[in-house]
Amino acid sequence: MSFSPGSCSPVVSDTTATPSPSPKAQAARERLLDTAERLFAEHGFNGVSVRDITQQAGSRLADVNDHFGGKEGLFKDVIARRACLINVDRFARLDAILVGQPKPEAVRAWVEAFSVPLLMRAQESEGWRHYLRLIARLSTTRSGVLMLVADQFNPVALRFVAHLGLLLPHMDARQRLNAYQFMVACAMAVFVDNFRLDTLSDSAVRSSDFEANHANMVRFVAHGVLGMAA
Amino acid sequence: MSFSPGSCSPVVSDTTATPSPSPKAQAARERLLDTAERLFAEHGFNGVSVRDITQQAGSRLADVNDHFGGKEGLFKDVIARRACLINVDRFARLDAILVGQPKPEAVRAWVEAFSVPLLMRAQESEGWRHYLRLIARLSTTRSGVLMLVADQFNPVALRFVAHLGLLLPHMDARQRLNAYQFMVACAMAVFVDNFRLDTLSDSAVRSSDFEANHANMVRFVAHGVLGMAA
DNA sequence: GTCTATAGCTTGATAGAC
DNA sequence: GTCTATCAAGCTATAGAC
Numbered sequence: 001m002s003f004s005p006g007s008c009s010p011v012v013s014d015t016t017a018t019p020s021p022s023p024k025a026q027a028a029r030e031r032l033l034d035t036a037e038r039l040f041a042e043h044g045f046n047g048v049s050v051r052d053i054t055q056q057a058g059s060r061l062a063d064v065n066d067h068f069g070g071k072e073g074l075f076k077d078v079i080a081r082r083a084c085l086i087n088v089d090r091f092a093r094l095d096a097i098l099v100g101q102p103k104p105e106a107v108r109a110w111v112e113a114f115s116v117p118l119l120m121r122a123q124e125s126e127g128w129r130h131y132l133r134l135i136a137r138l139s140t141t142r143s144g145v146l147m148l149v150a151d152q153f154n155p156v157a158l159r160f161v162a163h164l165g166l167l168l169p170h171m172d173a174r175q176r177l178n179a180y181q182f183m184v185a186c187a188m189a190v191f192v193d194n195f196r197l198d199t200l201s202d203s204a205v206r207s208s209d210f211e212a213n214h215a216n217m218v219r220f221v222a223h224g225v226l227g228m229a230a
Numbered sequence: 231m232s233f234s235p236g237s238c239s240p241v242v243s244d245t246t247a248t249p250s251p252s253p254k255a256q257a258a259r260e261r262l263l264d265t266a267e268r269l270f271a272e273h274g275f276n277g278v279s280v281r282d283i284t285q286q287a288g289s290r291l292a293d294v295n296d297h298f299g300g301k302e303g304l305f306k307d308v309i310a311r312r313a314c315l316i317n318v319d320r321f322a323r324l325d326a327i328l329v330g331q332p333k334p335e336a337v338r339a340w341v342e343a344f345s346v347p348l349l350m351r352a353q354e355s356e357g358w359r360h361y362l363r364l365i366a367r368l369s370t371t372r373s374g375v376l377m378l379v380a381d382q383f384n385p386v387a388l389r390f391v392a393h394l395g396l397l398l399p400h401m402d403a404r405q406r407l408n409a410y411q412f413m414v415a416c417a418m419a420v421f422v423d424n425f426r427l428d429t430l431s432d433s434a435v436r437s438s439d440f441e442a443n444h445a446n447m448v449r450f451v452a453h454g455v456l457g458m459a460a
Numbered sequence: 461g462t463c464t465a466t467a468g469c470t471t472g473a474t475a476g477a478c
Numbered sequence: 479g480t481c482t483a484t485c486a487a488g489c490t491a492t493a494g495a496c
Contacts, residue, residue: 025462042373043373050489061490061491062462062492137371140422143274157430174442174443174446177430179450180430185418189412197408200388200391205403205407216405219457220408223456223460224451227450228446230453281472290481291481293481296480296481
């Protein structure tokens with residue numbers, strides 16, 4: 001798996017070179033992906049039927065099987081469509097960190113390399129926000145179909161863990177993995193947008209205020225990593 | 231809702247005073263709760279059928295409706311059965327924190343008041359470990375049925391947020407809520423036990439080593455809270 | 461490729477005997 | 479309360495006309 005800037009090709013499920021999938025068909029495909037993304041994020045894989053998706057996408061029941069090979073194939077394409085775009089941004093930021101700079105700044109940059117690409121996308125479109133909620137949901141899952149998310153994000157995890165080893169070489173393997181694990185958990189908590197903050201504060205603080213919550217998250221995680229390492 | 235030590239009554243769904251539900255029936259009830267807990271944690275509410283549960287519990291299909299009023303009632307009872315036990319332990323620890331002690335120790339005690347009760351239970355039985363994985367999973371959810379978890383844990387959240395205001399009075403409302411939110415996220419990450427650490431380390435580090443991961447988590451969160459507040 | 465119709469199965473819930 | 483048998487609805491996937 002490569003993550004060079006140009007490596008995020010539009011999703012193509014089959015290996016045969018389809019010459020041109022017809023613009024109208026392509027639009028229908030995107031509508032199905034968008035609708036599935038939203039519904040999977042809201043109700044989970046098993047909480048959504050192919051009928052729900054095709055009806056709300058204004059499509060036909062059989063389209064999911066014709067275009068994606070079934071419900072599971074549709075789910076996989078939903079995940080894959082946006083994963084690479086995030087990861088390219090992350091690696092660009094990770095590579096820009098200077099190992100020579102002071103530890104607090106470097107660790108903060110390490111956190112932001114992971115999370116700022118999420119924040120940018122969250123501000124970009126509602127589709128991205130649905131995607132981030134879906135990813136957050138999958139991060140607390142371990143069963144069957146949904147584990148393919150791990151395959152999409154394992155290379156990211158390994159590079160971030162390795163990079164943390166460069167910044168703070170005295171951390172042991174468990175500390176580095178825990179640091180990454182807790183960073184992911186906090187980042188997902190920001191973008192899962194589950195109204196928890198609203199409920200607890202009578203809507204004085206909102207889960208949907210990603211910018212403010214993200215800023216606090218970066219401070220929290222950076223200090224957490226440094227403190228755990230000390 | 232009260233959380234005095236004796237307030238965790240065995241789960242009784244109806245409001246009428248059932249005199250004695252027969253010991254054999256009670257055992258069957260517990261077996262259904264245990265099995266449902268395990269399967270819901272593994273596959274989610276929608277990923278499990280009533281048939282799955284009753285078959286694996288050695289029970290009859292109709293028992294779920296007869297004893298719990300349906301699948302949803304069973305789910306609610308699974309959640310409620312153990313929630314109060316955790317929260318009683320938490321409040322006992324929270325009340326034992328001396329506001330006079332130095333900040334780092336007090337904040338660490340605040341984190342442990344939340345998380346040590348989870349650790350103790352995780353070491354107690356497999357049933358508890360299933361329960362914790364279920365709770366972790368629900369923490370990244372916001373749809374319908376599953377939101378009742380929020381009702382179970384809102385009083386806890388409010389008291390922890392308020393107590394943090396006593397310890398670090400200069401934090402604003404958003405910072406206190408974010409601190410609690412990130413603590414929950416990190417604690418859930420420890421107990422979700424999703425093999426993520428094992429995968430990334432070739433099993434050199436294990437998600438199931440709750441004690442070691444919890445210890446790092448407490449350090450991480452305590453420093454994160456203090457750092458965010460600074 | 462597009463689309464209708466439907467097969468074949470599983471779902472949650474219940475009726476009704478005991 | 480316990481238990482069997484069954485219902486009506488919904489499910490994913492596909493066959494086959496165009």
